[in-house]
Amino acid sequence: MRNHWQARYPNRPTDDGWAGTGYSPRTDLALEAHALAKRRQPSVPGVTEEHEELEDITISRVKVTSEAGEQAIGKKRGSYITLDIPGLRHKNPALQDRVVDQLEVEFGRLFRLRKHAKILIVGLGNANVTPDALGPKVVERLFVTRHLFGFMPQLKQQGYRTVAAIAPGVLGVTGIETSEVVKGVVEHVKPDVVIAIDALASLSLSRVNSTIQIADTGISPGSGIGNKRQALDEETLGCQVYAIGVPTVVDAATIANDAMELVLDTLRRSVPNNTATPLFDQFNGREKWQMIREVLEPMGNNLMVTPKEVDDFVDDVADVIARGLNLALHPAMAEADPPVAH
Structure with missing residues (x-):
């Protein structure tokens, strides 16, 4: 049997790596990509990883520091923070509140925003397809303020930043590349920072619907399911781009x-x-x-698969991420209810 496999793939690598085979597991998570690289060599040059254990939450921080690290794990140079929360699959309000608090902390550490920074949040994905609807659902729950400051300029002095949000849809629905829509909005709004939110693909069933990844490297929409579009990053948009994602699918082969x-x-x-x-x-x-x-x-059976509870989960995790972002972007919201414009 093995000889038959060797005959069909004479040029396959002799190690346990994936590069160069024409086949690659579909994962958007830097933590998983690093784990794959470590199968070939225990210490991957240009990549560091550390872990922190909290109550019901494991935080992993992967940092890619060199070109060698980029090539080794296939991820851009930068920081990737992964929160593994197995209990997130179940409706647990107390745990969700703890995740919101931790997200506020992690967002604050990574974003390092100026007091009056202008932020554009982009909810990527197809709102009509539940596993891909995370981005649009987060956008629906954000406290956006850009339109309010003309009527309530005092908000700028009360701990609220200028936040705008957009859900640009997907190419198959709009006929317009997501990157084209986002570039046009960025040129008009001129944000200091873009935060892109998208559903991801994982290599592990255990991380589907239980993991949140935050990165300062931008994002390539659809890359985890083999439908890679133009990247949204500092090079293409001209400003710092952060990414937030949750794996909601895994492929059938996995x-x-x-x-x-x-x-x-x-x-x-x-x-x-x-x-x-x-x-x-x-x-x-x-x-x-x-x-x-x-x-x-x-x-045609190597499908992208999602758990049957995905409807409730996407609603819940969208709410968690939106609450964490609201607190991180608007410090005043941690102290009082948001103001309402009349």
């Missing part, structure tokens, strides 16, 4: 691979001298994943 590993592990423990596990143990993780994807794709 699910099948995880299931196969669980079956094989059960066979190893419960069926002595079985013949299945030695056969598959000849292959490394990358090769197993490739074989499964090769079987699924010709039949």
